[in-house]
Amino acid sequence: MAMAALRREGRRFAPLLSPRPIAGVRSSLVSEEDAPFGTRSISTQVVRNRMKSVRNIQKITKAMKMVAASKLRAIQVRAENSRGMWQPFTALLGDTPSVDVKKNVIVTISSDKGLCGGINSTSVKISKALHKLSSGPEKETKYVVLGEKAKAQLVRDSKKDILLTISELQKNPLNYTQVSVLADDILKNVEFDALRIIFNKFHSVVSFLPTMSTILSPEIIEREAEAGGKLGELDSYEIEGGETKAEILQNLAEFQFSCVLFNAVLENATSEQGARMSAMDSSSRNAGEMLDRLTLTYNRTRQASITTELIEIISGASALEG
Helix, strand or coil: CHHHHHHHHHHHHHHHHCCCCCCCCCCCCCCCCCCCCCCCCCCHHHHHHHHHHHHHHHHHHHHHHHHHHHHHHHHHHHHHHHHHHHHHHHHHHCCCCCCCCCEEEEEEECCCCCCCCCHHHHHHHHHHHHHHHHCECCEEEEEEEECHHHHHHHHHHHHHHEEEEECCCCCCCCCHHHHHHHHHHHHHHCCCCEEEEEEEEEEECCEEEEEEEEEECHHHHHHHHHHCCHHHHHHHCCCCCCCCHHHHHHHHHHHHHHHHHHHHHHHHHHHHHHHHHHHHHHHHHHHHHHHHHHHHHHHHHHHHHHHHHHHHHHHHHHHHHC
């Protein structure tokens, strides 16, 4: 009631104190453009607009987190089930990343969309490091890129080494038939001694492990089998039917590549959704913190404006009484 009375008194005596109407005494401070030089002021309208923008962004990030969570639950089961497809090949043929060959092809798997943390950058960094290690005067290393994000990064400095690019893999739900056709296209258009598949293996929503799987050509498998080691155990198996050992190794290599590629694509897609879920959760929390700071700034600015008005009203009333 005291404040209302002071406001009434101010409106009553304002025409006597100022040659202009009391337009200068308003509920918000002037903007920085209208403020005199050297003064510090901010408009409450600017702060309100900023708060509205941050609140809208927070709604978007929360919605994206929910969408990523629903997609994660659906694809995680498929990724875990696909792990049983390539494990028998590892038991039979092994996984020899240290094998020395002349023609290496690095298959880099990434996503088509961003806002999913650093999973794409991690895959590209490992691919570049592997390209540098496997390059030499008598060696040839090329790329096969799956996903727009890895393509955008590798084209900058390794465009001449990219043999094939494939995108929009996850536009429709993936199945083994689609990936096997994709693997067959890669095998028809690429000459290789070893295929190095780089992807992110899913561990949890907040954890993924950059992984490399190696697929050898039938000729290299025969060479390694003759040299002994893990692949030397192939000679202990009896071959039935009219197929030769070379034909069986050719079929095994093709089937192994399609199974490993299918699992790698699903694992990377699961890691993408988990990383996006974590990134959107972090963005939502950051937006909430920013909104709290803006609310505090808005309240302080509004309180400062009210205090200034009260001081002016009281000063004018005192001057009249004096």
